[in-house]
Amino acid sequence: MYRIRFHGRGGQGMKTASRILGTAFFLEGLEVQDAPRYGAECRGAPIFAYVRASRSPINERGIIRCPDLVIIADDSLVTVPAAGVLAGVTDQTFMLVSTSEKAVTWSHRLNFAGSILTLPTPVEITDRMELRFVGATCAGAAARLCGIITSATLEQAVREELTGLPSSVIERNLEKALEGYTLMAEHEGCIKEKAMLSAEQYEVPEWINLPFEKASISAPVIHSSLTSELMPTGLWRTMRPVIDREHCKKCWWICSTSCPDGAIDIDADNNPQIDYEHCKGCLTCVTVCPSHAIQAIPEHKNPTSEETGS
Amino acid sequence: MNETLFRRIKDLPSTHLLGTGVPTCAGCGGLQALHQIYDVLGEKTVFVNAAGCMTLLSVYPFTPFRGSWLYTAMAAAPAGAQGIRDALDIQLKKGQITTDDDLQAIVLTGDGAAYGMGMSATSSAIERGLDFVYICYDNEGYGNTGQQYSEATPHAARTSTSKGPQGYPGYKKDLFSIWAAHKPSYVATVIGAEPLDLARKIEKAKEKQGPRLILALSPCPTGWDYDPKESADVGHLAVRTGIWPLKEYEDGKVVHTKVPRKRLPVEEYLKRQGRFSHLFEPMRNEEILTGIQERVDAYWAEIEG
Numbered sequence: 001m002y003r004i005r006f007h008g009r010g011g012q013g014m015k016t017a018s019r020i021l022g023t024a025f026f027l028e029g030l031e032v033q034d035a036p037r038y039g040a041e042c043r044g045a046p047i048f049a050y051v052r053a054s055r056s057p058i059n060e061r062g063i064i065r066c067p068d069l070v071i072i073a074d075d076s077l078v079t080v081p082a083a084g085v086l087a088g089v090t091d092q093t094f095m096l097v098s099t100s101e102k103a104v105t106w107s108h109r110l111n112f113a114g115s116i117l118t119l120p121t122p123v124e125i126t127d128r129m130e131l132r133f134v135g136a137t138c139a140g141a142a143a144r145l146c147g148i149i150t151s152a153t154l155e156q157a158v159r160e161e162l163t164g165l166p167s168s169v170i171e172r173n174l175e176k177a178l179e180g181y182t183l184m185a186e187h188e189g190c191i192k193e194k195a196m197l198s199a200e201q202y203e204v205p206e207w208i209n210l211p212f213e214k215a216s217i218s219a220p221v222i223h224s225s226l227t228s229e230l231m232p233t234g235l236w237r238t239m240r241p242v243i244d245r246e247h248c249k250k251c252w253w254i255c256s257t258s259c260p261d262g263a264i265d266i267d268a269d270n271n272p273q274i275d276y277e278h279c280k281g282c283l284t285c286v287t288v289c290p291s292h293a294i295q296a297i298p299e300h301k302n303p304t305s306e307e308t309g310s
Numbered sequence: 311m312n313e314t315l316f317r318r319i320k321d322l323p324s325t326h327l328l329g330t331g332v333p334t335c336a337g338c339g340g341l342q343a344l345h346q347i348y349d350v351l352g353e354k355t356v357f358v359n360a361a362g363c364m365t366l367l368s369v370y371p372f373t374p375f376r377g378s379w380l381y382t383a384m385a386a387a388p389a390g391a392q393g394i395r396d397a398l399d400i401q402l403k404k405g406q407i408t409t410d411d412d413l414q415a416i417v418l419t420g421d422g423a424a425y426g427m428g429m430s431a432t433s434s435a436i437e438r439g440l441d442f443v444y445i446c447y448d449n450e451g452y453g454n455t456g457q458q459y460s461e462a463t464p465h466a467a468r469t470s471t472s473k474g475p476q477g478y479p480g481y482k483k484d485l486f487s488i489w490a491a492h493k494p495s496y497v498a499t500v501i502g503a504e505p506l507d508l509a510r511k512i513e514k515a516k517e518k519q520g521p522r523l524i525l526a527l528s529p530c531p532t533g534w535d536y537d538p539k540e541s542a543d544v545g546h547l548a549v550r551t552g553i554w555p556l557k558e559y560e561d562g563k564v565v566h567t568k569v570p571r572k573r574l575p576v577e578e579y580l581k582r583q584g585r586f587s588h589l590f591e592p593m594r595n596e597e598i599l600t601g602i603q604e605r606v607d608a609y610w611a612e613i614e615g
Contacts, residue, residue, distance in 0.1 A: 042336065043337075043532060166587065166588065168592070222373050226329035226373070226376060227371060227372045228329040228332050228373055229330055229374075230331065231332070231372060252320060256326070257323075257346060258342065258502070258542050259342075260337060260339065260541065266324035266325065278330035282336035282539060283337075283539035284337055284542050287540065287541075287542055287543060
């Protein structure tokens, strides 16, 4: 069985990538499971998708804990704990990273003994959300790495999965899928089919059994307010809005009122303060600020505290 | 309007009541409107939330609210509000709480519930004169499940269930008029991109009694297919092209609160959104574009006399 796990951000096409790959396996005559994991499937949030493919019936279910191939469509996710990119990875695992850096850099950075392959992205890309077709590239590359999917099958899978979209979009995805396929030519077939797990080998999920209790005890009641603030939605951000204090007119309401998340408050001196723990990076504030005092900078550039204005 | 607290934009709240950290999409126009609405309605509220995108607000054990939140089935939020109102009334009558402790029941639903499934329950609640506020965040489709069409979907928009070259064949239901025909205390349309207009209307709704219904157009980067940073622009264009009329109903009259002086062509709004891209590419669909413009023109011709 092949076990492949996709990691990306909402909007980068991970669900579609898993479906393209799944359909391609299916068209080659394999049994297939492909599914995204549901959660906060919002733009920018970490997204997971899974593909299992096998020549015999698949009895495994649920998420893939020990993947043969991990595909990382957005390298900024590697440092995000919630993305769980490295979960279940061993030195037998292949990692395919879409990145502007070298494979060896990632090997050192992650202290990873397995194989790392890269899908090069242009260095000048500031916001990775611009890579709209990265999912297709990843699906094409994965198809080649597994070694049993022909380019004709890949093409058919892309067309089937994207039926109904404008033909220009389909062609662009196809071009990107084949680009990924070609790039992995020298690694064709490096992902080998692994044995099925027997029921005994199946890892018990990390759940906690709770005894059945009376509704007054077990019903979900939340007694404190504003607990949502414990959720660090700032991790979704790929671009960071930064207020230029010299140009800010302290108008006192425009960015603060327009921020969908209410993540901008005004302090006692009428300065707007962005709550980076929770700012999702939608950049509405950048658009609405009449004096253009808010700039967007790539999140991975790690601005100094001076630049963030804090 | 003379007694409003919100005479100028500087009167808008500078700190916000709704908690951050909710997992709605970045750039959510519905959340933008909701956090502005909550600032005016205040903490003495109980939210009754029908299934929809805003289900994401209170994912156990997290809540962005300062008060209680009740989750109901899609069609049942006004019935939930009735239960809460009744319980509060009984407690008031028995002297278990004082009028200072009283809360407002606020229904929060998307357009799927408001325009479709929940309409019967809403109609009955208005008919019974239920003292509640209904807030509909209208993103013109079933956004939380992948933007299938709803009865609020505009003509020709692409949804995940209307993908052909013509888009959605139906026309957006006129919920404002349907609500107003029940003669409730108050009905208004709002949008987060016009926060002053919104604040005044919510303030008015807050002061009134009986059924008060607010319809908030909620630009949706995910479902409408545009970059999240354009939410405010798309919202402004909805108003400036005349597609989303800002108006209110009270005492039997409908008043337009913001009449665009010179309406922009509807194209300016449509072309910003991927869900209408098939009207422009690979070639312009003049018939549909003209049709949409004519319907908007006809609406305003009637208003402007």
